[in-house]
Amino acid sequence: MTVKKRWLATLSGVLVVLVCAVGGTQAAQAYDSNVIHPDGTRVTETDGASAGDRAAAAWRPDITPLHTSNNEAVFRNQTTFWRNALLNGCKAGRACIAVGQGDGLHTVFVLYQCDTRTLTNFIDAGAINNNQSDDAVVVFTGPGAIGRHYPDGEVHGFNPLPYDRVDPC
Template identity: 45%
Template sequence: MTMIAAVALVPLAAQAPAQAAPNVATGTAAWTPEIYPLFSGEWVKRDVPGDKRRDALIDCSRASGIACVAVGQGDGKHSIFHLFKCDTRSLSNFIDALSVRNNQTGGAQVRFWGPTYSYHAPADGNIYNFPDHATYDFNRLDIC
């Protein structure tokens, strides 16, 4: 019976490192940016490669009335948020590589602010890049 118990433990021990390794590797190097709330019809696309970010941001905001936000995930990839509802939202894990393309109508701005910094992107279809030190400070977003 002792032999059977030892055999049963070996496969479990062998599986544990294989399952733990991916979590350790990605968990320490990356984060998940969030905008809350996302309203019905709004969405986020994760894991956009850095070399595809600009094109993804433009594609996201082609429709009139849309504002799109791209922000780094800490692993060389980006999250792209597709937004259109006029409201104030909370931000979390906004740390670096923030870009905005505002294709809203009626002159609506995309405005970010925090305890120290405030920046906006006018509705002119250009891509605006914000400095990392300000991005880290931002805790609110308004798209009106």
């Protein structure tokens, strides 16, 4: 390799590093998550990931049916701070279940009605606060697996992978 070719190869390598560094900084500054807290306030956070990075890795956890007309709710795209706030603030008589979305954010479900539900894309780490009465046990089931969460008003982590159904009480 001639001296001129080595110099051009070195220069192009330096340019690639500079372009990546500047482009990454701009993407981090440009990302605005605009998280909506359940109380209606908008929280703006910058976490260093671009919206495109998040979308490529994310999945959408779901519980069906969700009875929104009967005091049930879902809060998607929550930061860890708001996930924890929702779990710790779970109202009496409710079961609050959180699961990761694969993009650093979380979905939190607030369940009230007693019937078996189907879980979809419960892949990432989960947490639950069963804040119901003394005899309302949240039961997760799946092929060869069963998990019970007794009401104590505390947040507990769990692995949602083996489960495909939940009965909140």
